Amino acid sequence: MVSSNAASIGFLPRADGSGSFVSGRTSIIASVTGPMEVRIRDEHPQKAHVEVIVRPAIGVTSTREKYLEARLLSALKPLILRSNHPRTLIQIVVQVVQTAGTDENASTTLLLLAPAMNAAVLALLDAAVPLKSVLAATTVAFMKGSGGVVVEPGLDELKNSASTHVLAFTSTGQLGFVESDGEFEYEDFERVVEAGRGVCSVEQKGHHAMDTEAKYHAVGELIRKIMSQKVEMDMRWRA
Amino acid sequence: MPKELEPSTCEKNFVLEALKENLRIDGRNFESFRELEISFGEDYGLADVQLGKTRVLARVSAEVSKPFSDRPFDGIFQITTELGPMASPAFETGRFTEQEVLLARLIEKAIRRSNAIDTESLCIVAGQKCWAVRVDVHFLHHDGGLIDASCIAAVAALQHYRRPDVSVDGEKVIIHTLTERVPVPLSILHIPICVTYSFYHGGEVSLVDATLQEEQLRDGDMTITLNKFGEVCQIAKAGGLPIGALALLQCARIALVKVQEITAFLQKRLEEDSAARTRRDNLLESTAQNAR
Amino acid sequence: MTTMLLFPGDVVPELPTPQKTNTALKVGPGLTYTPPDKVVAHRVGELHVDDRKCAVWMEGNGKRYIPSLNDAVIATVLRSTSDSYILAIPSSTSPAPASIQALLPHLAFPQATKKTRPILHPGCTVYARVSLANKHMDPELECYDAESQKAEGFGELKGGMVFNVSLGMARRLLGDGKKIRQLQLRARKAEGTEAEGGEISNGMEVLEELGRVLAFEIAVGRNGRVWVDSEDTKVTLCVGSCIQKSEYLTGDEQRALVREALRKL
Numbered sequence: 001m002v003s004s005n006a007a008s009i010g011f012l013p014r015a016d017g018s019g020s021f022v023s024g025r026t027s028i029i030a031s032v033t034g035p036m037e038v039r040i041r042d043e044h045p046q047k048a049h050v051e052v053i054v055r056p057a058i059g060v061t062s063t064r065e066k067y068l069e070a071r072l073l074s075a076l077k078p079l080i081l082r083s084n085h086p087r088t089l090i091q092i093v094v095q096v097v098q099t100a101g102t103d104e105n106a107s108t109t110l111l112l113l114a115p116a117m118n119a120a121v122l123a124l125l126d127a128a129v130p131l132k133s134v135l136a137a138t139t140v141a142f143m144k145g146s147g148g149v150v151v152e153p154g155l156d157e158l159k160n161s162a163s164t165h166v167l168a169f170t171s172t173g174q175l176g177f178v179e180s181d182g183e184f185e186y187e188d189f190e191r192v193v194e195a196g197r198g199v200c201s202v203e204q205k206g207h208h209a210m211d212t213e214a215k216y217h218a219v220g221e222l223i224r225k226i227m228s229q230k231v232e233m234d235m236r237w238r239a
Numbered sequence: 240m241p242k243e244l245e246p247s248t249c250e251k252n253f254v255l256e257a258l259k260e261n262l263r264i265d266g267r268n269f270e271s272f273r274e275l276e277i278s279f280g281e282d283y284g285l286a287d288v289q290l291g292k293t294r295v296l297a298r299v300s301a302e303v304s305k306p307f308s309d310r311p312f313d314g315i316f317q318i319t320t321e322l323g324p325m326a327s328p329a330f331e332t333g334r335f336t337e338q339e340v341l342l343a344r345l346i347e348k349a350i351r352r353s354n355a356i357d358t359e360s361l362c363i364v365a366g367q368k369c370w371a372v373r374v375d376v377h378f379l380h381h382d383g384g385l386i387d388a389s390c391i392a393a394v395a396a397l398q399h400y401r402r403p404d405v406s407v408d409g410e411k412v413i414i415h416t417l418t419e420r421v422p423v424p425l426s427i428l429h430i431p432i433c434v435t436y437s438f439y440h441g442g443e444v445s446l447v448d449a450t451l452q453e454e455q456l457r458d459g460d461m462t463i464t465l466n467k468f469g470e471v472c473q474i475a476k477a478g479g480l481p482i483g484a485l486a487l488l489q490c491a492r493i494a495l496v497k498v499q500e501i502t503a504f505l506q507k508r509l510e511e512d513s514a515a516r517t518r519r520d521n522l523l524e525s526t527a528q529n530a531r
Numbered sequence: 532m533t534t535m536l537l538f539p540g541d542v543v544p545e546l547p548t549p550q551k552t553n554t555a556l557k558v559g560p561g562l563t564y565t566p567p568d569k570v571v572a573h574r575v576g577e578l579h580v581d582d583r584k585c586a587v588w589m590e591g592n593g594k595r596y597i598p599s600l601n602d603a604v605i606a607t608v609l610r611s612t613s614d615s616y617i618l619a620i621p622s623s624t625s626p627a628p629a630s631i632q633a634l635l636p637h638l639a640f641p642q643a644t645k646k647t648r649p650i651l652h653p654g655c656t657v658y659a660r661v662s663l664a665n666k667h668m669d670p671e672l673e674c675y676d677a678e679s680q681k682a683e684g685f686g687e688l689k690g691g692m693v694f695n696v697s698l699g700m701a702r703r704l705l706g707d708g709k710k711i712r713q714l715q716l717r718a719r720k721a722e723g724t725e726a727e728g729g730e731i732s733n734g735m736e737v738l739e740e741l742g743r744v745l746a747f748e749i750a751v752g753r754n755g756r757v758w759v760d761s762e763d764t765k766v767t768l769c770v771g772s773c774i775q776k777s778e779y780l781t782g783d784e785q786r787a788l789v790r791e792a793l794r795k796l
Binding site: 244249250251253254256257260262264266 | 607619652654655656688689690691693758764765767771
Binding site for chain 1: 779
């Protein structure tokens with residue numbers, strides 16, 4: 001299944017930054033506010049406090065949202081130059097709009113992680129929060145039997161996979177985050193990482209990448225495109 | 240947590256002064272709503288409502304549950320409205336503010352208590368199985384008019400929603416998946432729409448659909464919920480400036496026009512969405528046939 | 532002048548070489564200097580290099596204001612303590628939640644003594660200059676010019692209305708667009724392409740055009756707030772809405788917008 005990715009930014013005028021990311025049927029909205037006043041108990045004399053809040057589409061916050069919050073925080077916290085804004089709070093709110101499946105097992109939760117991370121990164125970029133790098137995330141499934149690698153799997157593919165991996169890469173192509181579910185060999189994991197890196201690369205590769213089938217997958221390219229459009233719009237007065 | 244900053248003295252004086260001259264900051268008439276936009280998601284029961292800059296998302300879901308023992312023939316219908324920090328950093332998770340309680344109560348009265356949904360139709364097996372329908376309202380952006388926007392979003396999502404079909408065979412209840420049988424819409428008895436008025440200058444000026452800035456400066460407010468047949472579902476006036484009974488009648492009269500406009504617009508958007516769905520389904524079917 | 536788009540983590544490829552030996556490289560907003568010779572971007576924006584001044588900076592737009600020295604801001608008085616006023620510096624996100632708090636000493640007005648100091652009530656709007664900006668401390672404000680020690684327009688803003696614009700728009704209204712325009716003109720001269728390309732906007736045609744016909748007072752804060760006052764409520768509203776709508780318009784479009792608005796007025 002070729003899932004199409006779509007993204008947008010800056011649609012919430014009151015938040016400092018906002019980003020949305022749609023991957024297949026999964027749709028996520030994220031907003032960033034800050035640096036702003038922090039609660040005394042969270043105040044850090046040298047660094048900004050980063051908070052991630054995940055809100056489910058249906059029902060109340062459960063362990064699933066707490067798990068997503070913890071994973072997102074561990075990926076995004078090192079990305080932010082926290083020492084630039086000491087004694088402040090940077091709040092990231094992630095709202096799940098639509099999910100691929102309704103059954104709450106580990107793998108469908110994993111499908112939320114990459115789009116949520118991409119939406120949050122877009123919101124951080126939109127809010128101009130100082131960052132060390134750009135992070136682009138994707139989901140890769142390692143199939144049972146055939147041993148094929150599927151990038152951004154759908155629900156059916158997920159059911160037939162031996163393991164599922166969520167990977168995020170920095171703009172220099174370094175692996176910034178991994179979360180895996182299932183059993184796999186190390187060699188298989190290397191193949192998964194290579195497949196993921198190709199999708200997430202933010203490096204400008206000229207025009208050839210956009211002409212191929214790969215454009216549906218290229219998360220890194222998409223983030224770059226959305227952000228350049230924003231800068232172009234901001235600088236439009238000069239034209 | 241940071242508090243919402245009150246408008247400064249000069250903003251306050253200017254807004255109130257402008258109202259005396261029949262002017263609103265955004266150039267609207269006193270009796271006009273901001274631009275309304277309604278869109279639906281890929282899933283059934285997902286409505287995205289934009290009222291000016293205010294943006295509200297409503298999501299309907301249903302699961303099979305056991306009916307309350309005192310109401311064995313009724314299904315369960317529930318609306319949750321939680322103000323999250325995405326709408327404004329002044330809203331904190333897990334803490335109920337007065338505003339939130341008022342909002343939740345109002346939406347509850349407007350939709351659930353006015354019997355907009357026929358809960359009896361949600362019953363599957365009396366006293367044992369019924370549908371529990373739930374509306375989750377998410378506030379993405381707060382620029383005033385949260386009550387009006389969330390009411391529109393909730394009724395839009397309810398009308399858009401399709402629940403899986405069920406068949407009862409003796410004691411056995413079979414739930415058919417969406418691909419197996421065409422899902423069924425909820426049985427909706429009427430469509431309540433809220434119109435909120437804000438009062439200024441001792442009730443001389445009344446505004447429809449106030450922005451956040453206007454809401455912060457108002458002397459009093461009142462929400463009237465009507466359906467397109469002109470039936471009043473509820474009137475809420477929680478304190479604030481007292482207004483005359485005649486003014487109330489005038490408000491209700493204007494509100495009816497607004498409600499009819501909004502209902503018609505909602506109907507148009509629903510029809511557009513269902514036409515788009517049919518077109519897409521036909522396309523999928525034909526490509527499937529071609530593949531065969 | 533060359534412009535290019537940088538992302539967080541991107542290294543500035545070519546730094547300007549100082550023309551005199553004693554001039555230091557100036558690293559502006561959006562960039563972080565890592566010794567000995569690396570300058571890295573930390574947000575998305577256009578890289579601008581000015582060889583003459585030996586400066587690099589990032590041009591971008593945002594909504595959240597971070598105080599910086601000598602910025603003129605529009606702030607609101609929250610309360611008064613024994614020796615200073617506590618002010619909120621709102622950002623352009625309307626109507627700002629989570630504003631920055633700043634101190635305005637009672638004596639930070641021109642020729643103020645304990646007896647002659649101006650009395651500001653909570654809710655007052657003040658046009659002030661940032662006199663202390665440090666990430667580890669609350670910012671401080673002053674209501675006089677640093678050089679002349681005179682008011683120079685700073686102080687309480689009475690009457691009028693405050694409008695929100697983006698931080699980039701506020702900078703343009705204060706004339707930063709002119710600087711970029713000068714750089715562009717210089718670059719064209721260097722390339723010998725003066726004749727081509729046509730006119731370059733300075734980003735504040737809207738103000739020039741409005742000022743030609745209407746009489747109004749205006750104060751622009753770098754925190755994304757614009758204060759406008761005039762005799763007529765309609766004029767104030769017209770000026771405010773024209774400025775807000777000009778955000779993404781080119782010079783010619785701004786002129787057309789103003790003409791249209793004036794016709795309706």
